[in-house]
Amino acid sequence: MSNAAQQVEQDPEVVLLYCQHGICDEAKASAWSQDAGGVSVRAVMMPCSSKIEVPYILKILESGADAVEIVACPEKSCRLLTGSLRAEKRVAYIRDLLKKIGYCPERVGISRKLAQKPDELIEIAGKRADAVRPLGANPMKIGENK
Amino acid sequence: MIFAEWKPLDELIEKLKPYKKVLLVGCATCVAECAAGGEKEVETLAPLLRMALKKQGREIEILTATLEKQCEWEFVEALAEKVAAVEAVMSIACGIGVQALAERFDPKPVYPGVNTSALTIREEAGLWSARCAACGDCVLG
Numbered sequence: 606m607s608n609a610a611q612q613v614e615q616d617p618e619v620v621l622l623y624c625q626h627g628i629c630d631e632a633k634a635s636a637w638s639q640d641a642g643g644v645s646v647r648a649v650m651m652p653c654s655s656k657i658e659v660p661y662i663l664k665i666l667e668s669g670a671d672a673v674e675i676v677a678c679p680e681k682s683c684r685l686l687t688g689s690l691r692a693e694k695r696v697a698y699i700r701d702l703l704k705k706i707g708y709c710p711e712r713v714g715i716s717r718k719l720a721q722k723p724d725e726l727i728e729i730a731g732k733r734a735d736a737v738r739p740l741g742a743n744p745m746k747i748g749e750n751k
Numbered sequence: 752m753i754f755a756e757w758k759p760l761d762e763l764i765e766k767l768k769p770y771k772k773v774l775l776v777g778c779a780t781c782v783a784e785c786a787a788g789g790e791k792e793v794e795t796l797a798p799l800l801r802m803a804l805k806k807q808g809r810e811i812e813i814l815t816a817t818l819e820k821q822c823e824w825e826f827v828e829a830l831a832e833k834v835a836a837v838e839a840v841m842s843i844a845c846g847i848g849v850q851a852l853a854e855r856f857d858p859k860p861v862y863p864g865v866n867t868s869a870l871t872i873r874e875e876a877g878l879w880s881a882r883c884a885a886c887g888d889c890v891l892g
Binding site for chain 2: 658659660667705708
């Protein structure tokens, strides 16, 4: 089996970047990872979704993650007022850039949620994984072990 | 303020195709203000170009640097070591910066990554309007 085909068969690796208010207080953790239900999740808590800059997301994709999902607060709940709106605009911008270089924009997404339990965050990552599974592995990953 | 915008990505990708190691250089002054050629844009464009070229089966190393001013020789000089280590340079500064690099590091190929289009004033976030054509025959006022 070719290296590329083997990698397509692996569970999609989704990096979840979530606002500190996106996770419930009792489960707060700055970073964690988990393989569950056909998705490999690497999660990182941010002080606010607006701290997630365009180069960060592109560098995560460049490093081989299959998708990036941002969990931002609902618009009216953002404690920095326009933080989650900024995150949403950046996601739209990145998706447009990805399209221009021939990558599927589905590799980056955003959800608006508050105080999620870890299982619920994994479910959000799972939905992103389902969106990118038909695309196969991130082309940056293919051939990296050669 | 000098205003510039990225050239189409396809055009930039095509320019870099022959190379294995290049330097992408930004400028932290005017083109950073208009979000075309500052440090953030350098760090956005570099992974994009690497991803696009990798998808086409081409491995390329893209080093990055952002000068405080690409239109001052003192700042340009700081790039000498990095430029010596690459096959070509792409500048996302205005035309002045591109020409400064091309002159200082001749015969190293230096490519422009942005189109410098106008001297502008910022009307609001994300909106600039052209106010001067630098025509050399001023009748404004």
